[in-house]
Amino acid sequence: MLNIHNLEVAIEGNQILRGLNLEVKAGEVHAIMGPNGSGKSTLANVLAGRDEYEVIAGGVDYFGEDLLEMAPEQRARAGVFLAFQYPVEIPGVSMSIFLKTALNDARQAKGEENLDAMEFFGLVREKLKVVHMDEKFMSRAINEGFSGGEKKRNEIFQMAVLEPKLAILDETDSGLDIDALKIVSDGVNTLRNADNATIVVTHYQRLLNYIVPDFVHVLMDGRIVKSGDKSLALELEEKGYDWLKTEVGENA
């Protein structure tokens, strides 16, 4: 599904990613861990197509297409979804209008008819259950006045509605209390299937107790320095990142 090869990325002249390689197949969950400033969020944003990032070298292949050549909205319509670390507020724009526009823009791009109001609300009603949210939520403005937990649940709700092939969760656990964390993780687990894949970007192991990854990668100084299964996350939790620094230093 996704093949990142030798990716080098800079922002405002500072190189962040220094030759990152990663392959993700359908049905898999990959966790990307690493200390602050290692490039985790950069990776998430580059995949989603944020334009302040400059790709210096390498490439990203997504279902045989050059992902980096696609506009952000084309990537989204092709099934790439980013659950934002800091979802923005858009005052006055209701969730309902927003999601309807998103769904219909994607359908129009594929030459399909717009959803009618009944179909739309049928779909939304179903998906709200995934994150335990009330229908009243649909008439609220996007993220305006939402609590931290509500914002993150909203991200997962949108993911449920848009049914992406590749979901990237950028620090979705940050700022969540344990109850919200459970709801969000349950949501993500419900949406998992053999045809989609998830990249979980996180600083802490805690989230991985709920969203159990098939692979764990450690990102340091813009590269993946170690990969393993879920036990690697536990090891990191116990030892921190410093032991890896030494290990990587020795190997280099």
Next chain:
Amino acid sequence: MSTEQETIEQFTNSEYKWGFTTDLENELAPKGLCEETVRFISAKKGEPDFMLEWRLKAFRFWQTMQEPDWPNVKYPPIDFQDAYYYAAPKKQKELQSMDEVDPKIRETFEKLGISLNEQKRLSGVAVDAVIDSVSVATTFQEELKKHGIIFCSFSDALKNHPDLVRKYVGSVVPYTDNFYAALNAAVFSDGSFCFIPKGVRCPMELSTYFRINAANTGQFERTLIVAEEGASVSYLEGCTAPMRDENQLHAAVVEIVAHKDAKVKYSTVQNWYPGDENGKGGIYNFVTKRGICLGDNAKISWTQVETGSAITWKYPSVILKGDNSIGEFYSVALTNNCQQADTGTKMVHLGKNTRSIIVSKGISAGRSQNSYRGLVRVARNADNARNFSQCDSLLIGDRCGAHTFPYLEIHTKSAKVEHEATTTKIGEDQIFYCNQRGIGTENAVGLIVNGYCKEIFRELPMEFAVEAQKLLAISLEGSVG
């Protein structure tokens, strides 16, 4: 520049040429502006003497006045002698079907979701005899008549209700008010007259659409609305379809009189030709709109969505004379490309416990300049007057400008006046968030801008609000990316 604008321009220009090569010499007033012109216009319309006298006084006063230079807009000097001030209403060439209408114009109609019959009316296509607008209008007129409501052209009002016109014309906007109001008073072509008798609630929204012979009221339009004690009316002006007109200068006047307990709601959508991407062409829209709450507990509410015209100079105002009266101003003013707008309101508190609210949303894109200019004046005896003003500016891109000129003149200690102002740039983050959900950039900007204007749209009649939303999106096409 978008092909749509190009087409509209072509359309406007071709119409322009056609309008001026027409060979009806005797139907034109002599070129230029002098007393003879004023007399000619009045005579052509068969007006009563008082009207001619009033026009002449206005004209003489106008001659002593200077064109205002305080608005924050720039345009080349207007030669008032190089124009015709009266031309008999021109008949548009009637087309046989919509197929003859420019496809680009049709596309705009589609985007706005304008009904087929309305499209035909706007394009000058012959309409189906059963449901043509005239018969709708006739049914409408009969319904109004039952309630004793008068709704007709200004000319008809002068013929059929001269005493009412005489009583109220110029009572809110005297010809001495300002340069363009004086000009309008001297040479106004036509307009609407609306009278709601005591205690009557007008059963439907009044729109010029339903007024017979509403087309071609010309560049100097004059509207007078009178609501007697306890009466109420909602009046709609304009339409969202692109309006073409061969006259560059528009100087309209609207006067509203609300007696005791009366309520008048006046909603405008203005989409005159804004000129091309480089600021060539476009309408100069210099409008004076004012209402007076004459009696206690009266209420006047202005709602406007302004997206058109090269230059807009417009301050719909309310004089709060009656005790406990209420004035409201809700505005969205959008400028793109080289458009310039200097718009706002005046709330003049004279009576006790009077209240006013001002909510202004300016949106600037392209290289446009958008100014809010508003006055809140509380007179010495206006005990406990209250005003709340909120003026927000939204910038799209970095070559446009937003300006706010609030004026406060408070002469009583018991007044409570609040002013809030914000200026924001449309967020790259917000656009990216939409993009990431599969929404293209133009739709994203449309969504964000409409969200920003939601408070104002809520004040518009439902159908108008839906159209206004689409209009904003269309007016912003090409402003990003």
